[in-house]
Amino acid sequence: xxxxxxxxxxxxxxxxxxxxxxxxxxxxxxxxxxxxxxxxxxxxxxxxxxxxxxxxxxxxxxxxxxxxxxxxxxxxxxxxxxxxxxxxxxxxxxxxxxxxxxxxxxxxxxxxxxxxxxxxxxxxxxxxxxxxxxxxxxxx
Numbered sequence: 001x002x003x004x005x006x007x008x009x010x011x012x013x014x015x016x017x018x019x020x021x022x023x024x025x026x027x028x029x030x031x032x033x034x035x036x037x038x039x040x041x042x043x044x045x046x047x048x049x050x051x052x053x054x055x056x057x058x059x060x061x062x063x064x065x066x067x068x069x070x071x072x073x074x075x076x077x078x079x080x081x082x083x084x085x086x087x088x089x090x091x092x093x094x095x096x097x098x099x100x101x102x103x104x105x106x107x108x109x110x111x112x113x114x115x116x117x118x119x120x121x122x123x124x125x126x127x128x129x130x131x132x133x134x135x136x137x138x139x140x
Contacts, residue, residue, distance in 0.1 A: 005118070006071030007062065007080045016064035020137060023056035027130055030123050034116070043119030047107040050119075054100045057133035061085065064137060074101055093118035096129050 030049030037046065058077045061069050066084035070077045078094040078101070100122060105123075107114060 006073045007068040007083065008071060008122060010063050010067050010069050013063055013067050014054050016060045016137070018055045019060035019063060020134075021098070023060060023130060023133070025049070026053035026056060027123075027126055028031045028125065030119075034119060036124055037116055039116060042093065042113035043116045043122075044107045044110070044114045046116075046119035047103055047114050047122040050122035051100050051104050051124040054097055054129050057130055058097060061133055061136055064140065077101060088136070089118045090132075093129060096125050100125050101103060101127070 018040045026049045030046050032054065033049065035045045037043065055074055055077060058081050060068055061068060062080050062084040068080065068082040068084060075098075081089055081097065082094060103118075103122060106112075
């Protein structure tokens, strides 16, 4: 049984393209930030970009496929993706998304710096999720 997410219906399903574009832009920004970062730099903003990428792709999928958008609680986005895609979504993708989302508060509001290794890991997870999501968006 799928847990009820915090989603709501979307009136204009064409808005999925804007979410996809935001996902692409956030991933590009995170990648670029990694390129210019020096060892010892705080990786929080890079991690945030990776997380925003995953959120945007998750929203793009749920809007395009099922006409629903996740609510305010981003931690419930994996439930919303499962609701929208059903058995098409592998548990590994939901787990990857959940791991990224668990870093959201720490990266945005936490008091400690995140290493560039943390940032590299987050970007790699976002890249993998984005690759999967892009294929699903083409599939429709």
